[in-house]
Amino acid sequence: MAVALTDEQRLLQDTVREFAARELLPVAAELDQQARFPADILAKAAALGLMGLTVPEEYGGPGLDLVASVVAQEELARASAGFQTIVSVNNALVCDPIVRWGTDAQKRRYLPDLVAGRRLGCYCLTEPTSGSDAMSLRTVAALEDGEWVLNGTKVFVTSGVEASLCVVYARSENIPGAAGVSAFLVEKSFPGLTVGKVEKKLGIRCSSTAELLFDGCRVPAENMLGARGEGGKIALATLDGGRIGIAAQALGITRACLEESTAYVQQRKQFGRAIAEFQAIQWALADMATRLDAARLLTHRAAALRGAGRPCAKEAAMAKLFASETAMWAAHRAVQLFGGYGYIQDYPVERYFRDAKITEIYEGTSEIQRVVISRRVLAEA
Amino acid sequence: MPGLLVIATLADGALSRSSLELVGGARALDQGLRSGVAAALLGHGSGLGDAAKALHQHGVASVYRVDHPALDVGQSDAYLRAAEQVAHRVSPDVILVSADTVGREVAPRLAHRLKAALVTECVELAAEGAEVVAKRQAYGGRALATYVVRRKPAVLSVKPRVLDAAIPAPVQGTVEDVAVDLEAQPPARVREVIKEKSEVGLEDANIVVGGGRGLGGPDGFAAVQALADVLGAAVGSSRPPADAGWVPISWQIGQTGKTIRPALYIAVGISGATQHVAGMAGSRTIVAINRDPEAPIFGIAHLGIVGDYREVIPPLIAKIKELKGQ
Amino acid sequence: MDVIVCLKQVVDPELPARDFAIDPATRRQVREGRPLVLSTYDENALEVALQLRDRGNVKVTALTIAPQTTVGDAVRLALAMGADEAVVVDDPRSPARPGAEIAAMLASAIRKIGSFDLVLTGCESADWVERVVAPLLAEELAATCVTFVSQVETHDGALVVRRQAEDGVHVVEARLPAVISISSDETNKPRLPKVKDIITAKRKPLQTWSLEDLEPPGDGSMADVDIRDVAIPRRDARCEFIQGDPAEAAGKLAQRLRALKLL
Numbered sequence: 001m002a003v004a005l006t007d008e009q010r011l012l013q014d015t016v017r018e019f020a021a022r023e024l025l026p027v028a029a030e031l032d033q034q035a036r037f038p039a040d041i042l043a044k045a046a047a048l049g050l051m052g053l054t055v056p057e058e059y060g061g062p063g064l065d066l067v068a069s070v071v072a073q074e075e076l077a078r079a080s081a082g083f084q085t086i087v088s089v090n091n092a093l094v095c096d097p098i099v100r101w102g103t104d105a106q107k108r109r110y111l112p113d114l115v116a117g118r119r120l121g122c123y124c125l126t127e128p129t130s131g132s133d134a135m136s137l138r139t140v141a142a143l144e145d146g147e148w149v150l151n152g153t154k155v156f157v158t159s160g161v162e163a164s165l166c167v168v169y170a171r172s173e174n175i176p177g178a179a180g181v182s183a184f185l186v187e188k189s190f191p192g193l194t195v196g197k198v199e200k201k202l203g204i205r206c207s208s209t210a211e212l213l214f215d216g217c218r219v220p221a222e223n224m225l226g227a228r229g230e231g232g233k234i235a236l237a238t239l240d241g242g243r244i245g246i247a248a249q250a251l252g253i254t255r256a257c258l259e260e261s262t263a264y265v266q267q268r269k270q271f272g273r274a275i276a277e278f279q280a281i282q283w284a285l286a287d288m289a290t291r292l293d294a295a296r297l298l299t300h301r302a303a304a305l306r307g308a309g310r311p312c313a314k315e316a317a318m319a320k321l322f323a324s325e326t327a328m329w330a331a332h333r334a335v336q337l338f339g340g341y342g343y344i345q346d347y348p349v350e351r352y353f354r355d356a357k358i359t360e361i362y363e364g365t366s367e368i369q370r371v372v373i374s375r376r377v378l379a380e381a
Numbered sequence: 382m383p384g385l386l387v388i389a390t391l392a393d394g395a396l397s398r399s400s401l402e403l404v405g406g407a408r409a410l411d412q413g414l415r416s417g418v419a420a421a422l423l424g425h426g427s428g429l430g431d432a433a434k435a436l437h438q439h440g441v442a443s444v445y446r447v448d449h450p451a452l453d454v455g456q457s458d459a460y461l462r463a464a465e466q467v468a469h470r471v472s473p474d475v476i477l478v479s480a481d482t483v484g485r486e487v488a489p490r491l492a493h494r495l496k497a498a499l500v501t502e503c504v505e506l507a508a509e510g511a512e513v514v515a516k517r518q519a520y521g522g523r524a525l526a527t528y529v530v531r532r533k534p535a536v537l538s539v540k541p542r543v544l545d546a547a548i549p550a551p552v553q554g555t556v557e558d559v560a561v562d563l564e565a566q567p568p569a570r571v572r573e574v575i576k577e578k579s580e581v582g583l584e585d586a587n588i589v590v591g592g593g594r595g596l597g598g599p600d601g602f603a604a605v606q607a608l609a610d611v612l613g614a615a616v617g618s619s620r621p622p623a624d625a626g627w628v629p630i631s632w633q634i635g636q637t638g639k640t641i642r643p644a645l646y647i648a649v650g651i652s653g654a655t656q657h658v659a660g661m662a663g664s665r666t667i668v669a670i671n672r673d674p675e676a677p678i679f680g681i682a683h684l685g686i687v688g689d690y691r692e693v694i695p696p697l698i699a700k701i702k703e704l705k706g707q
Numbered sequence: 708m709d710v711i712v713c714l715k716q717v718v719d720p721e722l723p724a725r726d727f728a729i730d731p732a733t734r735r736q737v738r739e740g741r742p743l744v745l746s747t748y749d750e751n752a753l754e755v756a757l758q759l760r761d762r763g764n765v766k767v768t769a770l771t772i773a774p775q776t777t778v779g780d781a782v783r784l785a786l787a788m789g790a791d792e793a794v795v796v797d798d799p800r801s802p803a804r805p806g807a808e809i810a811a812m813l814a815s816a817i818r819k820i821g822s823f824d825l826v827l828t829g830c831e832s833a834d835w836v837e838r839v840v841a842p843l844l845a846e847e848l849a850a851t852c853v854t855f856v857s858q859v860e861t862h863d864g865a866l867v868v869r870r871q872a873e874d875g876v877h878v879v880e881a882r883l884p885a886v887i888s889i890s891s892d893e894t895n896k897p898r899l900p901k902v903k904d905i906i907t908a909k910r911k912p913l914q915t916w917s918l919e920d921l922e923p924p925g926d927g928s929m930a931d932v933d934i935r936d937v938a939i940p941r942r943d944a945r946c947e948f949i950q951g952d953p954a955e956a957a958g959k960l961a962q963r964l965r966a967l968k969l970l
Binding site for chain 3: 454455457480481482485486488489490492493494496497498499500501502514517518519520521523524525526527528529530531532533535541568569570571572573574575576577582584588612623624625626629630631636637639644645654655656666668669677679680681682683684685686687688689692693694695696697700701703704705
Binding site for chain 3: 015050
């Protein structure tokens with residue numbers, strides 16, 4: 001570990017590592033191969049308190065700081081990136097905005113269930129015609145008889161199939177861009193909401209990725225999250241936390257690559273010796289370890305800033321950008337270090353390769369992260 | 382009065398094998414100490430007479446016999462009090478107790494009551510002049526600790542199946558019946574003994590096949606059992622299968638668990654943690670079958686096959702049957 | 708019911724062989740720089756105590772004799788798992804002490820705690836593996852003793868326990884007060900602490916005592932023994948790997964066993 005953890009954070013790390021060893025590592029390959037949603041393991045994770053790590057005690061959560069949450073999530077991702085995706089979305093994209101923007105009634109109604117695993121959350125922002133250009137979204141919300149009626153299509157919704165609570169961004173005002181968007185807490189059971197196409201993915205296959213169809217979906221007025229027109233602000237602030245969660249995911253994947261590669265090269269013998277004795281191999285491990293530590297330091301810094309309530313958009317973007325590109329690079333390297341065996345599904349590195357790619361794309365592509373960072377750099381100049 | 386006192390017990394109505402191991406150990410010590418070996422024979426029923434004779438047959442002249450119905454399977458409090466009272470009668474310098482289920486409770490408590498020195502789980506005993514030198518495993522079997530017992534009395538508990546049983550050396554012996562005062566309601570009382578399945582006793586088997594975490598689950602033990610059947614062997618396991626409930630705990634071989642010294646031990650899907658090795662390192666020939674060429678078990682095995690047990694065991698069984706003419 | 712669980716912190720027994728070393732001066736394992744964990748079966752003992760607590764009306768106190776500077780993690784874990792309070796007797800020399808001394812000190816500490824119905828320990832410590840603490844504690848405290856127990860149930864103010872034996876299981880009735888040592892089985896796998904309990908552990912009562920706070924051991928102390936040496940035995944076996952695909956190798960192995968007259 002490059003960063004000094006508190007005693008509690010260390011115990012948390014050991015605990016989640018042990019949980020991952022008992023529950024995730026033995027089945028991670030199978031979950032990926034079968035694209036099976038890990039409902040039973042999620043229930044155990046919820047029992048430990050992993051589904052709402054930073055939710056305050058008064059709403060049933062452990063009230064952890066964000067650095068501790070990142071530490072825990074790195075351990076989960078090390079075992080199964082797909083599993084951690086589900087946990088990260090629930091924590092950062094659903095629980096967190098409710099804690100920050102929700103009314104007391106909304107918090108009481110949803111947070112205890114989300115923490116306890118009785119409800120799973122999902123986040124509906126992206127649409128077929130609005131990805132990076134998120135605020136051009138076209139899903140509309142119209143006020144009718146004191147209820148909001150949503151119409152539109154959301155795509156790439158993680159846990160879209162299994163979630164029972166959706167944070168949905170829709171245009172409630174006749175204004176283009178972010179200022180016209182509001183956020184809504186939509187229960188899956190509200191009339192007019194159906195799950196559409198379920199995607200088959202390259203990686204993180206144990207999490208479901210679905211299309212959600214809003215066709216006259218009726219949402220009670222008290223389920224708006226925040227004020228009218230605040231949705232854009234909520235989405236962006238939420239994404240900062242989401243990015244830190246994805247950075248944690250990337251850390252876990254990178255560490256998995258480093259640990260598996262280190263073990264393998266010490267075992268694999270060619271030309272009469274362990275390949276760990278060849279300098280090119282050694283340098284690859286040196287680079288992997290260095291970049292992992294750097295990514296972790298960036299991630300923990302962003303988490304510390306956000307946890308302290310300080311602005312962190314640039315730092316979160318840096319962490320996500322660097323950690324995700326590191327994960328992809330490390331996985332690519334790891335497959336190469338394993339040689340032919342790196343291509344075979346009996347070994348985990350091909351899964352890390354497939355899982356790593358999404359970290360460069362979702363919750364803001366690397367290109368968008370660079371836009372965020374450069375704007376800050378130029379503004380601060 | 383004899384200086385060495387062996388606490389002898391019955392198993393299945395006859396003198397227990399571990400008692401003979403203690404006698405063997407005591408006689409070897411006595412070659413150096415020259416203070417005489419006696420036995421406290423604790424039990425109940427008609428087997429006691431033959432057991433006393435067996436002790437005479439194996440070189441123990443003085444037998445102090447305690448016959449009491451409370452001296453039944455697992456009743457540690459009774460054995461403790463009986464041993465204590467015989468010890469007061471005999472005032473030995475060294476008391477040997479087998480570190481079996483009851484002995485491991487009795488030995489420390491006896492030492493406490495007698496204010497005696499205590500060394501438990503001994504695997505080697507020797508006399509150096511007037512002193513007893515005892516060795517025991519430490520650190521999960523990674524190290525061997527040597528103790529010098531200078532003070533008397535001393536209580537030593539001995540790991541079963543490690544010392545050689547005494548060879549016959551008949552002597553003219555005596556039997557003194559000792560009346561003891563035991564509690565009518567002991568603090569701990571065995572209500573039920575539940576025996577676990579094992580056709581061939583694990584500790585007495587000439588050949589043992591052990592299964593480990595590498596079997597993947599309880600079903601993996603079917604292959605291990607099939608191999609054991611064709612070899613006439615007993616089945617054991619390392620710790621993970623026992624902890625996970627795949628097999629009964631009494632099948633566990635290791636520092637916590639049974640110590641075995643068969644002529645042949647075949648370890649299937651066992652990584653070879655020192656804790657397990659401590660329980661079977663005395664096997665004459667060790668064969669290991671494991672998918673991982675770096676598994677520590679290959680550091681102690683004499684013969685090894687790197688491979689998946691599912692692919693190795695069936696042809697192994699077939700070839701054994703063929704060679705045995707079945 | 709007041710339950711006291713005695714815990715010992717040891718160097719991780721899963722340490723790789725290359726990190727295992729004996730210090731010739733102390734004749735004990737080198738601890739510096741090595742990871743420390745709760746002794747294996749002590750975790751099972753804690754789990755058994757917590758299961759009794761889950762069923763109602765039980766207070767669990769974690770007790771340890773250890774160097775205060777290192778034992779924090781073990782105590783934190785015990786409290787996070789669910790122990791109600793902890794007592795640490797600060798003793799920098801404790802890692803080197805034999806079980807008989809530790810048992811006498813634990814007895815003093817338990818008398819100072821005041822009340823207990825049940826004391827649980829691990830069946831053996833992962834490092835020194837003497838298996839003496841529970842029986843000696845029982846003598847010191849004039850309590851019932853049962854060792855190598857995997858399950859404990861209360862029944863009419865007494866205990867019914869399952870003791871692991873050579874050939875199976877003994878079901879034993881034990882009067883309180885009792886000292887029971889715990890071995891592992893599938894019913895007592897140590898629970899993982901909940902995240903919120905990891906945070907609230909620091910709010911639970913933790914007392915730290917020095918050796919001077921304990922009554923010195925009485926005259927009942929047993930004659931001690933001298934440890935002359937602790938050595939790592941050499942293993943000379945060189946494994947002969949049988950070559951070939953699985954079926955070939957299996958066939959050759961069978962031939963070798965026949966040649967060794969083992970068939």
